[in-house]
Amino acid sequence: MSEFASKVIVITGASSGIGAATAKELSKQGALLSLTGRNKERLAQVADECKNLGAKDVLYVVGDLSKQDDMERIIKETAEKFGEIHVLVNNAGFAVISPIADVTLDEFDRCFNVNVRAVLYLTKLALPYLEKTKGNIVNISSFLSSMxxxxxxxxYTTTKAACDHITKSSALELAKNGVRVNAVNPAVVETNAYTNTGFSEEQSKAAYVEQAKLHPLNERNIKVEEVVDAILFLASDKATMITGNCLRVDGGRALTGQ
Incomplete structure (x- = not known):
């Protein structure tokens, strides 16, 4: 039996990409899932797929992580349904790709609200439950977060640098309570990230082809499943003495400085 069987796992940004893939893999291991995202139709579809894959139970909560009330409702409804939380996966993210001369403060605020503010506030909200279960948090950052x-x-890179510092600072602070906090820092993963920032399908495909060449290991982009493997490792009992770690899954790209 999987160690994730019957454990309550909250995943943000679960309607697509890394979040959906993580939910589906945990479903195969019999987890209890609380999934959140903004797109009700896609979120409901992922929830149904998770049930079919073996999730013991699935709650999905439509919410916008830039709104305080929605974040509070996500944790409240999770606690009301399951009574406890074992793992929080702060996966939801928003990217702004724009020259500084063209950036707006609305874009700045939106990016920071989702990538930084939500990570910190959801950590705060989930903490009382994680302390009881001696659970852990996995934040999804980026290989672009530091150097x-x-x-x-x-x-975008500034928000991910902040995410890394939240990871490290909260890991140190919460260690005394037996709560671990880590991050996964992937390089380019082929999801819908480019199209979400305004790229056309053709532009997105071309960008992924060019990015693939920059990963020294096998000269390909990172597979979603490879990021999921890292998330599950850090969330598992195999990582019981790992906290404050920002684990790069980048095919060696950070070594090239590109």
């Missing part, structure tokens, strides 16, 4: 960046990514 590396790209033109047009100023806001």
């Amino acid at each position: 590396y960046t790209l033109p047009g990514f100023t806001i």
